[in-house]
Amino acid sequence: MSRRLFRERMNEAWLEIRENLGRASLQSLGIMLGVASVLGGFSITDSFKKRSEQLYVKMGGLDKLNVQTSPVATEGSPTAMRAANLGLRQQDREDSAELKPGEVQGVSMVRSVRARVRSAQADQERQVLGIGGDHLAMEGYSVAQGRSLSTQDVESAAPVALLGSSAATDFFPNGDALGSILRIGNTPVQIVGVLEERYFVFSKENPRNQFWRRNRIIAVPSSLVQRRLQGDVHSRLDRITYRIPRIDAMPDFISELKSILKPNHRMEEDFRLDDVQSRIRKRNNNGEAYNLIFVLSGVLALLGGGLVNVNIQLASLKERVKEIGVRMALGAPGNEIFKSFMTEALLLTSLGGLVGLGAGVIFSWAITTILGVPLAMAFSSFMWAYLLAVVFGFAFALYPAWRASKLSPMEALHYE
Amino acid sequence: MNPVIQTRQITKTFGSNGTAVHALRGIDLDVAKGEFLALIGPSGSGKSTLMAILGCLDRPTSGTYALDGEEVQSLSGRELAAIRNRKIGFVFQSYNLLPKASVARNVELPLLYAGVARKERRERALELLDQVGIPEKAAKLPGELSGGQKQRVSIARALAASPALLLADEPTGALDSKTGAEILELFGHLNQQGNTVVLVTHDLGIAAQAQRRVVLSDGLVASKEE
Numbered sequence A: 001m002s003r004r005l006f007r008e009r010m011n012e013a014w015l016e017i018r019e020n021l022g023r024a025s026l027q028s029l030g031i032m033l034g035v036a037s038v039l040g041g042f043s044i045t046d047s048f049k050k051r052s053e054q055l056y057v058k059m060g061g062l063d064k065l066n067v068q069t070s071p072v073a074t075e076g077s078p079t080a081m082r083a084a085n086l087g088l089r090q091q092d093r094e095d096s097a098e099l100k101p102g103e104v105q106g107v108s109m110v111r112s113v114r115a116r117v118r119s120a121q122a123d124q125e126r127q128v129l130g131i132g133g134d135h136l137a138m139e140g141y142s143v144a145q146g147r148s149l150s151t152q153d154v155e156s157a158a159p160v161a162l163l164g165s166s167a168a169t170d171f172f173p174n175g176d177a178l179g180s181i182l183r184i185g186n187t188p189v190q191i192v193g194v195l196e197e198r199y200f201v202f203s204k205e206n207p208r209n210q211f212w213r214r215n216r217i218i219a220v221p222s223s224l225v226q227r228r229l230q231g232d233v234h235s236r237l238d239r240i241t242y243r244i245p246r247i248d249a250m251p252d253f254i255s256e257l258k259s260i261l262k263p264n265h266r267m268e269e270d271f272r273l274d275d276v277q278s279r280i281r282k283r284n285n286n287g288e289a290y291n292l293i294f295v296l297s298g299v300l301a302l303l304g305g306g307l308v309n310v311n312i313q314l315a316s317l318k319e320r321v322k323e324i325g326v327r328m329a330l331g332a333p334g335n336e337i338f339k340s341f342m343t344e345a346l347l348l349t350s351l352g353g354l355v356g357l358g359a360g361v362i363f364s365w366a367i368t369t370i371l372g373v374p375l376a377m378a379f380s381s382f383m384w385a386y387l388l389a390v391v392f393g394f395a396f397a398l399y400p401a402w403r404a405s406k407l408s409p410m411e412a413l414h415y416e
Numbered sequence B: 001m002n003p004v005i006q007t008r009q010i011t012k013t014f015g016s017n018g019t020a021v022h023a024l025r026g027i028d029l030d031v032a033k034g035e036f037l038a039l040i041g042p043s044g045s046g047k048s049t050l051m052a053i054l055g056c057l058d059r060p061t062s063g064t065y066a067l068d069g070e071e072v073q074s075l076s077g078r079e080l081a082a083i084r085n086r087k088i089g090f091v092f093q094s095y096n097l098l099p100k101a102s103v104a105r106n107v108e109l110p111l112l113y114a115g116v117a118r119k120e121r122r123e124r125a126l127e128l129l130d131q132v133g134i135p136e137k138a139a140k141l142p143g144e145l146s147g148g149q150k151q152r153v154s155i156a157r158a159l160a161a162s163p164a165l166l167l168a169d170e171p172t173g174a175l176d177s178k179t180g181a182e183i184l185e186l187f188g189h190l191n192q193q194g195n196t197v198v199l200v201t202h203d204l205g206i207a208a209q210a211q212r213r214v215v216l217s218d219g220l221v222a223s224k225e226e
């Protein structure tokens, strides 16, 4: 089949569409809505995913492995061995120090305690976070005033503290936190730094500052909690966190870490490893499920649109029977009628699909603006939405086109 | 030289046994090249049925039909479409123009199916519109024309592919007598240029102007007048 014939058909189809704009736009409405809803659906999930990623970056990244104490889940009362276990300790951190130095980009320790915290202006029961290693950097904190905690502070269990922005105003509403003294339990500590305020609002639907809790932080050296606030000779920890940027290094690291930790814990797994990235990934798979739902609803819209389209085409076929009869009398063979119907349908779906993509962009933009999430659209979403439309448009055009091509010229011509 | 039309014992039966209508019951008809033939007869005598068969829109139930020397009664639908396209020009009583296409595009249609390039099609259409006397209407829609003008468009369209045979089923049936006479004059003129014309009419005055008259009655040729 020659290219010229195809061009002729396109021309004819284009004229046909222009001559019957009302019918044509009605016909492509279903396609338009289908494309818009598929694209819109994809883009809204994409936008939320993107927003989540922004949040994770601000949280200090997902490339972390948390080790936490956790009770061994068994029936009945614990054995003597288990009861004698101490949980996660500073020792565990030190024993793992040699592990894959190339892969581990940071380690942090946390030992927290609830304590009475007092300043001249406030007296509250608060969580006090004993931190060590690279905790602040790994959690995305930065210092606004004063200094950070030094290695020296942690080694010597120095009585110093950092305050999050809202903690600072809680205890020192006059803004003179830096250099002041805070009493944690009975231990006086000096405020050496105030942290930058952290702020992230996910969407208008969820307008709370995601970091409000982090702004309440009261951080002291972990050793201070262990030695002075709790008098714990075993230097127990609540959590050790490793930053491992190379995701494929994680499984090896996990198994080697286990083999180091287990002997320390009398071969009991009274600790829990939490690969943050893979956990979030799993949760994001729910997003994939949403995507599937959106695709399905788009497919349903296309299906509905397609059926409406078939109906319109069959109805318009009635008003076109006479015309088809005339064309046949003038020498159009059945397959030419078929091809011209198909070309017309294809042109209509392509054009309707384009309009649908435009509508989808507007739709996604409107929804994300209402929800207050920045719009993220992937090229592949456009491709999928368009592909679906063209496939549906084609499939649903087949039957009316076939019916038209099978008309007998004589009957068509005398159809009233 | 081959006659343009040669039919032998053509019959056409609609429906089956009980309700069968025998519209044609054995037609022998010869039309030579360049003839102007009027087909007359009472309503229901089978004129339109015969025209449909002559125009390859329909197949005879039995009998043979050679058009321009080629037997057509057993050709496939696709082949018949090609024959209609190249050998036959139809003029209908109700014009049968595509209402939303311009006059020029209507005239071009047979050439489109003949695979003629767009530019040539347009040129030929304008030439034909000139020939039928309405060169200025090319860009108009059929709805903007009078009945006589519409029929001229449909004649131009029938002539587009330079067919061997012009078939007109009551081309003046929807026109007033003055316009009808003008259209008839146009057919006469085309005939003088060498076109073979077969025309169905009720109007004996019109029939009188043809070279030859064939009268159908109840599906049979009742008489042929030279």
Ligand SMILES: Nc1ncnc2c1ncn2[C@@H]1O[C@H](COP(=O)(O)OP(=O)(O)OP(=O)(O)O)[C@@H](O)[C@H]1O
Residues within 6 Å of the ligand: B014, B015, B021, B022, B023, B041, B042, B043, B044, B045, B046, B047, B048, B049, B050
């Ligand atoms: N498709 C059809 N199905 C059944 N019967 C038909 C069909 N077409 C024509 N007939 C019958 O065949 C006979 C001849 O019809 P035809 O239309 O050829 O007559 P005609 O001579 O053209 O009449 P008129 O002058 O009224 O146009 C009529 O009895 C008609 O009822």
Ligand SMILES: [Mg+2]
Residues within 6 Å of the ligand: B047, B048, B049
């Ligand atoms: Mg008739």
